[in-house]
Amino acid sequence: MKRIKLAVLLAGLATLAGCSNDTNVPAETTNRATPAVETPSGIPEPMAEKRPQELTIHGDTRVDDFYWLRDDDRADPEMLAYLEKENAWFEQEMAHTKPLQEALYEEMTGRLDPDESSVPYLDGGYWYYERYVPGHDYAVFARREGTMQAPEEVLVDGNARAEGHGFYDLSNAEVSDDHRYVAIAEDTMGRRINEVRILDTQAGEYLPEVIENASSSLAWSADGRFLFYLDKHPETLLAYRVMRHELGTSPDDDELVYEETDNTFYNALYRSRSGDWIVLVHSATDTTEYQLLDAREPGGRFQVFLPREKGHEYGIDHAGEHFWVKSNHGATNFAVFRTTLENSINPDAWEAVIPGRDDALVESIQAFDDWLVVGERMDGLRQVRVLSHDGTVDRYLSAEEDNYVMWPGYNVSTHTRVLRYGYSSLVTPDQTWEVDLASGETTLLKAQRVPGYDSSQYRTGRRFITARDGTRVPVSLAWHRDTPLDGSAPALVYGYGSYGASMDPWFRNAVVSLLDRGFVYAIAHIRGGQEMGRSWYEQGKLMNKRNTFNDFIDVTRGLQAGDVIDPERTYAMGGSAGGLLMGAVINQAPSLYHGVVAAVPFVDVVTTMLDDSIPLTTGEYDEWGNPNEPEAYEYMLTYSPYDNVGEQDYPNLMVVTGLHDSQVQYFEPAKWVARLRDRRTDDNRLLFRTNMEAGHGGSSGRYRRYEEIAEEYAFIIDLAQPGR
Known part of the structure; x- marks a missing residue:
């Protein structure tokens, strides 16, 4: 999570453009010294x-x-x-x-809400959220068990963690499946080189091991015994090695799981929204490759979803028995396909769900058990499209302004028919909405408060x-x-x-x-x-x-x-x-x-x-x-x-x-x-x-x-x- x-x-x-001096500027635009x-x-x-x-x-x-x-x-x-x-x-x-x-x-x-907080989300019986303390620079990451009326449990107080540092960024925090451990990545220099620590919420203290020289990418195994992270190259600072850390052991004993040898690729690591997979993604400017590791088998090896091929970009999401793929295979603006892991290496066997279009760019996908949510861009504007797997629903969420941005929000589980999404414009502060995918009914969860x-x-x-x-x-x-x-x-x-x-x-x-x-x-x-x-x-x-x-x-x-x-x-x-x-x-x-x-x-x-x-x-x-x-x-x-x-x-x-x-x-x-x-x-x-x-x-x-x-x-x- x-x-x-x-x-x-x-x-x-x-x-x-060229960089020669421009000689065709109208006289009235001449710069004043x-x-x-x-x-x-x-x-x-x-x-x-x-x-x-x-x-x-x-x-x-x-x-x-x-x-x-x-x-x-x-x-x-x-x-x-x-x-x-x-x-x-x-x-x-x-x-x-x-x-x-x-x-x-x-x-x-003065236009910042002193008590700004995120909309809580429910995961594993806990409501997780972030909030600011009035007058302080950094957010507090906290949770409440069962209901938002329960006592607050502070997981990471950014203000306390930042003390003594001229720069501080809590780059990531990942909670184990049993919700006992929280792995955090912290940057105290601004070079995106992180130290990783693990909080034991039962004991209320950090484990003794400290992982250094890491990227912000973290992923737990399903049993919570192993933490996967990316080690950075000392010279290029590229995150290039996937390491497996066992709780309670020295980072010196961490096992190398995978090493990327092509330094034209960036690498990232995360846990799939379904929870089933640890996902390793390699991305260059025009080429992508994904690898998967069963989160229940942390001692295994990553399996390539589809081998990298120059010019082929794709992204994946998983729900139920299928993978959904956003791919530019035969579609400049990307198309969406559905496949199984067994057929993943053969794009010709993928089932087309949304064909490529000249007038719409597919930017993101979120798969659910019965739904597919697509972030699309048409005529320069970001929109949210909702489709049911049975083909009975295919609609866009509506907007009230002509110039705006709308995006699928963070949705924890694939087992839901309720979607969170965001909305904003140059004159409309950010809003967090929820839509019932079946009925289409929308609810405003929060409108960002901007005093004055x-x-x-x-x-x-x-x-x-x-x-x-x-x-x-x-x-x-x-x-x-x-x-x-x-x-x-x-x-x-x-x-x-x-x-x-x-x-x-x-x-x-x-x-x-x-x-x-x-x-x-x-x-x-x-x-x-x-x-x-x-x-x-x-x-x-x-x-x-x-x-x-x-x-x-x-x-x-x-x-x-x-x-x-x-x-x-x-x-x-x-x-x-x-x-x-x-x-x-x-x-x-x-x-x-x-x-x-x-x-x-x-x-x-x-x-x-x-x-x-x-x-x-x-x-x-x-x-x-x-x-x-x-x-x-x-x-x-x-x-x-x-x-x-x-x-x-x-x-x-x-x-x-x-x-x-x-x-x-x-x-x-x-x-x-x-x-x-x-x-x-x-x-x-x-x-x-x-x-x-x-x-x-x-x-x-x-x-x-x-x-x-x-x-x-x-x-x-x-x-x-x-x-x-």
């Missing part, structure tokens, strides 16, 4: 020392003046001193926004903007009802556009503070995501990657030219691969934006993808390309932000990273900012902050994360509305 993090259940609370604010402290702008490093491949030599900023041990005194100088400069240049930051923080945290927020004061909508190649790109918009959409309002345009990850129009607490100040908030659903189906993703990866950047630029121009937003006060934001988007866009069309925020940006694309010792590199050749191949190298060089920094004016720019980031190493943005400082021809603001305690997700904690968001929003608001 899995503990589902409150941050996931309340996902709406959480925050995240914004000089750095002078302060009495007078800290000089940091300029990193140049130490040229030649990087040669395919007969081409690139010179990296700032390669020395890389230190995999994160201990080099000169590198750390440079980062601290950047942090000091950041603090100086943002000092005048401190009152605004504080106001934003108070607004954002009145949804009637805000508006949301969706538009399509035609990109330069004729492709219609959807854009989600939110604004205050008093904000005119006449080209006079400042705007923040957000984008991602990679990995097939769709940026859905969830409710975003922090964004309300922008809307209240007259901003329009726009999400550009650009290619590289999967909003418009699988082909949308294919058109924004590998040798089509530049479409992602072109779409974002063209969406911005379309909003400006359509008199929706103010061309003089247009801002952009993206993180991780969205930070790559920001870097590519400001190289290509630097005058289109007055300011940009790039969070943990993946900007040194070619150098990183040439180094297979860096975590994640080998697993992403099918996303970006393998620059060891000349054609891919040449194409990636055309957009890699670091390689295309030019002697030109850039917009005001804030860059943030975490020293312990395992996804995008800190030295990528550090080098990028150093090169920008060296080459830019403007005197706009260029600010770089490194969180010395955090990783890819920034600060941990319910309240602390809003300190960083307030900082980023203050940067934008101060540019758009100086003095506010």
Whole structure:
């Protein structure tokens, strides 16, 4: 039984072409220079020392003046001193926004329900849930036996566990079938490297064994004697070895069950919802493989469900005597099949349940004894489809808004006809619903409480903007009802556009503070995501990657030219691969934006993808390309932000990273900012902050994360509305 993090259940609370200069920007969009604010402290702008490093491949030599900023041990005194100088400069240049930051923080945290809790779910006679303690950063994972009126039993108090740590994440908690033991995975650095401990709820204490260097994937055997977990590679940080731990023994004696030798695959482990299987999944960008182990036979070996085949992606769920399979076998947007384990290795023998369609993408499946629930995406919107196994029911759950997101929720058991699902929009806080699959009757279990927020004061909508190649790109918009959409309002345009990850129009607490100040908030659903189906993703990866950047630029121009937003006060934001988007866009069309925020940006694309010792590199050749191949190298060089920094004016720019980031190493943005400082021809603001305690997700904690968001929003608001 899995503990589902409150941050996931309340996902709406959480925050995240060529590179030649653009010469076709209308005059009215020319960026205004914004000089750095002078302060009495007078800290000089940091300029990193140049130490040229030649990087040669395919007969081409690139010179990296700032390669020395890389230190995999994160201990080099000169590198750390440079980062601290950047942090000091950041603090100086943002000092005048401190009152605004504080106001934003108070607004954002004031909209958090102090007593926020998840909707309890029943499993094995216990009601499990998470709740927050007012004023504290971390959730409490607890349960009550029999009824919610029974005394509370606290299983994990995140606040107590976080004491003494600058960063803390309870990455996972798995309860044994007899509900006696709780295995928890904790990350105290932000590099997604976990320590696993096992709580004995009867004794009220943790067992002496501590498993180190683990991923967050955990699965119990049916008898509760064995815990399966994934060990991480010490260099690449890939979770690559399945280990079996017997309770009461030393982790040094844990048995290796399986080792993945192909480092282009990521690996995960979980217990099936039916409880019958321990599931091991291997996934590359375009290839999937599942293996199964009978949970009642923990000493056995994993059995391959269907061997991996390049280009074949599939996912499985189990209920009763059948497996349901979501597969792109003969269906670009995926189809759904039913099969038995005996026939699993022969896709031609699978029974088609939902054929593939050009107008709908199958994103997820949940199987029940008598029902199948499908998460589909049509016309860019996530929907929930319900089908009965006997063929008498096939319907979609209804929504009241035109621009929304709906998703199947966490449903513990396959032996039910009641489904939980979620609903949200840019102006509607998250809701948890329950539907009787047979009758169709729905019940609202919980509407997220947002103190001081009145949804009637805000508006949301969706538009399509035609990109330069004729492709219609959807854009989600939110604004205050008093904000005119006449080209006079400042705007923040957000984008991602990679990995097939769709940026859905969830409710975003922090964004309300922008809307209240007259901003329009726009999400550009650009290619590289999967909003418009699988082909949308294919058109924004590998040798089509530049479409992602072109779409974002063209969406911005379309909003400006359509008199929706103010061309003089247009801002952009993206993180991780969205930070790559920001870097590519400001190289290509630097005058289109007055300011940009790039969070943990993946900007040194070619150098990183040439180094297979860096975590994640080998697993992403099918996303970006393998620059060891000349054609891919040449194409990636055309957009890699670091390689295309030019002697030109850039917009005001804030860059943030975490020293312990395992996804995008800190030295990528550090080098990028150093090169920008060296080459830019403007005197706009260029600010770089490194969180010395955090990783890819920034600060941990319910309240602390809003300190960083307030900082980023203050940067934008101060540019758009100086003095506010």
